[in-house]
Amino acid sequence: MHALPHYPFRRPRELDGGPAPRHSVVVVGGGLTGLTLALDLARRGVPVLLLDDDDTVGVRGLASRGICWAQRTLDILERLGVAPRIVAKGVRWNVGRVLCADQPVTSFTLQDQPDLRHNGFANLQQYYVEQYLVEALQAEPLADLRWRSEVTGLAQRDDHVELTVHTPAGDYALEADWLVACDGAFSPCRALMGLAPKVHDRTEDRWIIIDVTVKDCTWAEERWTWLDASGNNGRAVWRHKMADDTWRLDFQLREDEDPHAAATPEAMRRRVQALLGDGLDFDVAWSGAWAYRHECLESMRHGHVLFAGDAAHLVAPFGARGGNGGVQDADNLGWKLALVLQQPGADVDLLLDSYSQERREGALENIRQARRSSRFVYPRGQASVQLWRDAIMALAPTLPWAARLINTGRLSTPSVYRNSPLIEGADAGTALPDVLLDAGGGQSLHRLLGPWFTLLVFGNSAPQALRHPLLQVVAVGPHCDTSGRAALLRQLGVDAGGGEAWLIRPDQHLAARRADAGSFDLQQALAPYSDALHPTTA
Numbered sequence: 001m002h003a004l005p006h007y008p009f010r011r012p013r014e015l016d017g018g019p020a021p022r023h024s025v026v027v028v029g030g031g032l033t034g035l036t037l038a039l040d041l042a043r044r045g046v047p048v049l050l051l052d053d054d055d056t057v058g059v060r061g062l063a064s065r066g067i068c069w070a071q072r073t074l075d076i077l078e079r080l081g082v083a084p085r086i087v088a089k090g091v092r093w094n095v096g097r098v099l100c101a102d103q104p105v106t107s108f109t110l111q112d113q114p115d116l117r118h119n120g121f122a123n124l125q126q127y128y129v130e131q132y133l134v135e136a137l138q139a140e141p142l143a144d145l146r147w148r149s150e151v152t153g154l155a156q157r158d159d160h161v162e163l164t165v166h167t168p169a170g171d172y173a174l175e176a177d178w179l180v181a182c183d184g185a186f187s188p189c190r191a192l193m194g195l196a197p198k199v200h201d202r203t204e205d206r207w208i209i210i211d212v213t214v215k216d217c218t219w220a221e222e223r224w225t226w227l228d229a230s231g232n233n234g235r236a237v238w239r240h241k242m243a244d245d246t247w248r249l250d251f252q253l254r255e256d257e258d259p260h261a262a263a264t265p266e267a268m269r270r271r272v273q274a275l276l277g278d279g280l281d282f283d284v285a286w287s288g289a290w291a292y293r294h295e296c297l298e299s300m301r302h303g304h305v306l307f308a309g310d311a312a313h314l315v316a317p318f319g320a321r322g323g324n325g326g327v328q329d330a331d332n333l334g335w336k337l338a339l340v341l342q343q344p345g346a347d348v349d350l351l352l353d354s355y356s357q358e359r360r361e362g363a364l365e366n367i368r369q370a371r372r373s374s375r376f377v378y379p380r381g382q383a384s385v386q387l388w389r390d391a392i393m394a395l396a397p398t399l400p401w402a403a404r405l406i407n408t409g410r411l412s413t414p415s416v417y418r419n420s421p422l423i424e425g426a427d428a429g430t431a432l433p434d435v436l437l438d439a440g441g442g443q444s445l446h447r448l449l450g451p452w453f454t455l456l457v458f459g460n461s462a463p464q465a466l467r468h469p470l471l472q473v474v475a476v477g478p479h480c481d482t483s484g485r486a487a488l489l490r491q492l493g494v495d496a497g498g499g500e501a502w503l504i505r506p507d508q509h510l511a512a513r514r515a516d517a518g519s520f521d522l523q524q525a526l527a528p529y530s531d532a533l534h535p536t537t538a
Contacts (some may be wrong), residue, residue: 072328207290292315376408419431
């Protein structure tokens with residue numbers, strides 16, 4: 001069994017008296033979202049202090065929580081240098097299968113797209129991902145990680161935030177220009193500010209996770225979903241493979257079932273054997289009962305305090321939208337905070353309010369999708385939904401259009417920022433995938449993009465007059481072989497003819513597109529981000 005790391009508490013300098021510097025950014029919470037944001041900020045040259053009230057990764061021992069990492073998440077973590085470890089340790093999968101009343105109904109392939117650096121999903125226990133992020137942060141001189149440091153007081157001032165931090169060595173105060181609360185579903189920072197999220201719905205739908213290690217397993221590395229499984233009292237089950245020969249089994253409980261009774265060793269073994277057979281040789285690696293609710297803050301920014309991850313929004317795990325959404329929060333906020341702190345003239349309110357607007361829009365879309373999935377998986381007495389679902393399941397084995405309507409969890413996809421003040425045009429707002437540009441797979445689209453904004457010109461050259469301090473100009477032609485160029489044009493939906501230009505944000509989302517590079521007014525387009533945008537020929 002994997003042994004979780006434990007990180008030492010180190011006495012903070014604030015406890016020893018003397019003047020303490022104000023921190024640029026304090027991130028509260030060393031989970032997936034907080035660690036990703038802290039690493040992004042440090043890589044962008046922003047000093048960041050991360051506080052966590054625990055001394056390890058994961059939650060409640062070896063609880064794996066999230067396990068499915070989507071293509072967009074892997075693209076983000078590739079930029080931060082962590083994705084190769086996740087892919088090497090984890091399990092890649094593209095195929096999903098659905099059964100109903102124990103009979104095969106349909107199967108699907110998520111992405112058969114070898115042109116992408118990350119194709120499909122990678123399954124890996126969340127504590128591994130967090131451990132890799134911690135180790136990457138430990139190598140960053142601008143990152144200060146403080147374990148066993150609990151925020152017990154929070155007060156906003158006109159231009160900063162004041163915190164009280166409790167540690168084993170005593171309490172101390174610190175100040176931050178900006179505070180980002182990534183402290184989970186029951187966010188202490190949220191409570192200290194008297195904020196409550198809007199609850200979109202609560203549910204009595206309860207589940208139990210049983211992570212099992214299976215010896216000499218020959219199961220295909222695919223996602224399987226059982227609806228109305230006879231081995232689970234006519235309720236749903238999911239099965240995923242993770243690292244260390246471990247399989248995630250999610251069993252939906254009956255409405256009258258006691259979760260504590262279901263979690264006894266004897267009850268768990270009976271449940272697994274009822275689904276997969278008495279002859280299965282397995283050990284229970286971890287188990288936990290869970291329920292879900294959908295909620296979201298009305299605003300993810302409150303003055304100099306911002307919220308991200310579960311502290312900002314909660315969504316049912318159907319479709320793996322929780323952890324993946326938190327990584328997208330961090331990816332969206334990191335570059336905006338960095339510009340606010342590093343670029344004179346940056347429009348602070350526009351940038352940080354756009355974070356709230358864009359990521360709240362993404363969170364609400366995740367909630368909508370998860371609610372639809374939950375209704376399909378178990379209609380819970382909704383007769384019309386039950387009849388419709390039964391008809392779809394009956395038709396799906398022979399009719400492809402019916403199979404496409406099966407909704408056992410629309411899997412996490414990148415948010416599209418259609419209504420953002422930082423996006424221009426109805427054909428912008430999407431996140432560009434990391435397309436491979438050469439046969440060897442070494443060069444890809446994201447590796448061509450600059451750390452800030454990129455003007456991507458679909459031609460062999462770009463005018464030098466378009467160069468600016470926050471802008472990198474990239475002509476597609478010289479950087480990819482024939483197959484790579486074809487793959488890029490196919491993935492991005494661009495005609496083969498040259499001249500079209502795309503302005504791409506630091507988070508790889510398309511900000512605007514033009515028929516030719518010369519038609520961009522880049523001075524105006526980049527004005528919200530800096531007042532030092534004078535053309536240069538450097």
